Amino acid sequence: MVLMLAAGSAPAAVPARVAFDVPAGRLGDALIRVAQQAGVTIGSIDPAVAALPVHGLHGRYAIDAALRRLLAGQPARAERIDATTWRVLAAPASPSPRPIPRPPVVAVPPSVGEIVVTAAKTGTLLSRYAGTASVVDGTTFSLADQAHGTDALVERLATLSSTHLGSGRNKLFIRGIADSSFNGPSQALVGQYLGDVRLNYNAPDPDISLYDVRSVEVIEGPQGTLYGAGALGGVIRIVPEPVAMDQVEGAASFGRSLTAHGDPGFDVMGMVNLPITGAIGARFVAFHAIEGGYIDNIGLAASNVNRTRKTGGRATVRANAGDWRIEVGGLVQNISSDDGQYAEAGLPPLTRSNRVAQPFDNDYALGSLTVARDWGGTSLVSASAVVRQDVDARYDFTAPAAADPRIFDQENKISLISNETRLSHRDSQGRGWVVGAGFIQDQEKLTRALGPPAAPNRILGVSNSVTEGAVFGEGGLELAPGLVASVGARFEYAHLVGKALDRDADVGEPRRDEKSILPSLSLSWRPLPDLMVFGRYQEGFRPGGLSITLVQSAPLIQRFHGDDLASAEAGVKWLPTGARRIEATITISHARWQNIQADLVDAAGLPFTQNIGSGRIWGAEATLGWRPFDALQLSTAAFANDSQLTDPAAEFAGPRRYELPNIAHFGASGRAAFTHDLRDGWKFEAEGSARYVGHSRLGVGPALDLLQGNYFIANAGLHLDNGRWRVSLDATNLFDSRGNLFALGNPFDVAAGQQRVPPRPRTLRLGLDVRF
Known part of the structure; x- marks a missing residue:
């Protein structure tokens, strides 16, 4: 018996419907993505179940419906443990593709709140990542936070800091790696990305608003191997x-x-x-925000x-x-x-x-x-x-x-x-x-x-x-x-x-x-x-x-x-x-x-x-x-x-x-x-x-x-x-x-x-x- 776990940042209650984007592949990999995207814990105690080939899952579903759809036609079933925990068990086989033999999965203990560090580019669980990383669930951002963009991250992460010069003109620093307070031709110290594409090079923080965001990942320390120049912090x-x-x-x-x-x-x-x-x-997402002023200029x-x-x-x-x-x-x-x-x-x-x-x-x-x-x-x-x-x-x-x-x-x-x-x-x-x-x-x-x-x-x-x-x-x-x-x-x-x-x-x-x-x-x-x-x-x-x-x-x-x-x-x-x-x-x-x-x-x-x-x-x-x-x-x-x-x-x-x-x-x-x-x-x-x-x-x-x-x-x-x-x-x-x-x-x-x-x-x- 082997224990395999896929888990996401577990909220106190699961949203009624969640937008899923899970590619076809092994059931074990699919469960990790389902759990990450829904913010729940999903466990399986059978390596053969984890090796089952499944079709992808794309769309917005309740978690129960998502698991039923993912397991349709497979010799497996999902069982709910509590509000944020499910397990997948072997079930009597129905006419379906036979499992593809796979090597055993290394044991992973059950966990509360496991998530995947996708910025590591290899799908490593946060708890298994050999470095310092933080993943902020997008559902934890209030609407005020979403409008404030980077300031919402600075409030949450102790080692992330900003120059506070103003929205759209700040420099960001992580883990004490800071060069100066002024903006100039020097390349940014923090690499910023939207999905897989780069947002900036030698410009101030663009302060992208966090509307309709699934998560924000922050990896600390220089990331030259995977991200190249401009990721010193x-x-x-x-x-x-x-x-x-x-x-x-x-x-x-x-x-x-x-x-x-x-x-x-x-x-x-x-x-x-x-x-x-x-x-x-x-x-499509569109937004407009105005922050009222609070500084008086007596000279004018x-x-x-x-x-x-x-x-x-x-x-x-x-x-x-x-x-x-x-x-x-x-x-x-x-x-x-x-x-x-x-x-x-x-x-x-x-x-x-x-x-x-x-x-x-x-x-x-x-x-x-x-x-x-x-x-x-x-x-x-x-x-x-x-x-x-x-x-x-x-x-x-x-x-x-x-x-x-x-x-x-x-x-x-x-x-x-x-x-x-x-x-x-x-x-x-x-x-x-x-x-x-x-x-x-x-x-x-x-x-x-x-x-x-x-x-x-x-x-x-x-x-x-x-x-x-x-x-x-x-x-x-x-x-x-x-x-x-x-x-x-x-x-x-x-x-x-x-x-x-x-x-x-x-x-x-x-x-x-x-x-x-x-x-x-x-x-x-x-x-x-x-x-x-x-x-x-x-x-x-x-x-x-x-x-x-x-x-x-x-x-x-x-x-x-x-x-x-x-x-x-x-x-x-x-x-x-x-x-x-x-x-x-x-x-x-x-x-x-x-x-x-x-x-x-x-x-x-x-x-x-x-x-x-x-x-x-x-x-x-x-x-x-x-x-x-x-x-x-x-x-x-x-x-x-x-x-x-x-x-x-x-x-x-x-x-x-x-x-x-x-x-x-x-x-x-x-x-x-x-x-x-x-x-x-x-x-x-x-x-x-x-x-x-x-x-x-x-x-x-x-x-x-x-x-x-x-x-x-x-x-x-x-x-x-x-x-x-x-x-x-x-x-x-x-x-x-x-x-x-x-x-x-x-x-x-x-x-x-x-x-x-x-x-x-x-x-x-x-x-x-x-x-x-």
Whole structure:
């Protein structure tokens, strides 16, 4: 007898209907996907049952109906244990295909809340993944969370942090790997993906709204082997809800919010899923949200100036051509803010003084094509995408005693083309494998202007183009019972071209090539059924580019070099079995970062990029989850971080060793969720969360050695749901905290140390959601 388990993130109650997208193959693999997508636990005690060949499952069903449909004609039946647990048993054979002989499945203990880390590309269960990963179930996002996008993730995950400059202009950091507070030509530290396609390269976080999302996966630490350049800190992967091929469905929501000391806001969303033919279906999402401003600008005699708008939508068309799946997708999103969201010390709370408004705009568009096929547990996926992103920002450049205002405009136009084609074999225990190839072509044109608001003069500009090609592979092997090793490597080639815009300048070396080999190694051991010990080594890198700044009013164009990071981590995971309801992880990590790229500002506040030296990062984190009874779920997480610029460049050398910016030395978060069934199918839900972020520094060097952080934020929500209608009341910043999220709003005044980004004041949102 062999025990095989497939499980998903188990909610207190299963949704009435779930959208399933399960390919044909072995029943064991299909059950893992069904459980993951429904958020339930499904067990089988017969390896022959797990080896049965089954057809795919596509559409929206109740879990009982989904299992009946999947098992139709098979010598197996599903038996319900409780609200979130099923088991599949052998049944008297009926006329059906005979089971295909398969090797025995390694024993896996029953678990509460097992899910698959699809970002690992080999179908490894979260509890068997030899590294640190988090998977946030999309159903746990309130409608307010869905509108807030990345901020909702930052609130949930202690080791994920943001610069808090504003929606569409933030930089993201994971596990203490942070280079600077400023946006520039340096590649992002966190790789961001929608499904299998890349969202960004060297642009700020696009802050994709989380409407109609199945889950969000976050993998910590450099991910160079599987994801290539630009994943030094880790990877965030948004998994959208799939197209339901045989069911019409839709959803709509509306919310109205009130912000203390500020203007009201609202959000609206609509979704529709349409089967077009038996083999073609489409899914569409559209949304619009306005967040009311809460910062007053006394210099312009204006109140609540930082109103922000976010408008966009997604569309996916899926076609099944025999065993092939083809998806064509599109995403558009526009984020615009009327003014910056920072305040100044020495003035009344939530107040600053500027001579001109400082608007911001981020226009984002993506088109994608994904072609896939499954052969049992083996899959072929080819995902291509084209991205266009225009990021515009204006800053007040007026000198304190100047008679006339002056502005600094910056416009960044980015084009990205990417493809990844891979062949993988799924294995829930970490013994899967993947081989593939990738291609990226990124073109950035950064232009700037300085002068009077009506007619600023173009002063300098630079273009950076990067073409990357890569081949990669990773595979796992069971060395002994319970002992699994995984080895991988990636060979990456990058061709870089840079040139000055607007003026002739000597760029030194406008073209160059960079080559990197990025290895990975992991080892996991289960000395006890409930316990896994793991270790992991991984590397990542970023190619360099060109930077520009002004020297005596003339542009100086310089080359900055690529950087690389090597990280080792070790940890312990406690895996609950049977009736046990506690999960826990502890991880310790160390990273060595060579030749760190950082986007900085000079003495005049003008941006430039420089290699600031090399550093090291020590980190520790722990998570604990407890479900004392079915209706209540509790979780908490904490981290500690210690970083240092150990080998600084000459400009940053001195008696003091600077720490790396933006990452607090300590942080912690907690969440509680309670559910209770009412009459007539209604369910009551209550949740609360809190997050503390300790002190950090704005930047490296004496001019940017400014304290920030040390704040506490609490949120709460009440919901009524009957499977179709949902009424919600959510409160963010429940105690109206006034801390300093970020010590930057305008780079030209930052050295004075007066800038503060306060959290959004207490905000109440009343929402209505309907599903049909």
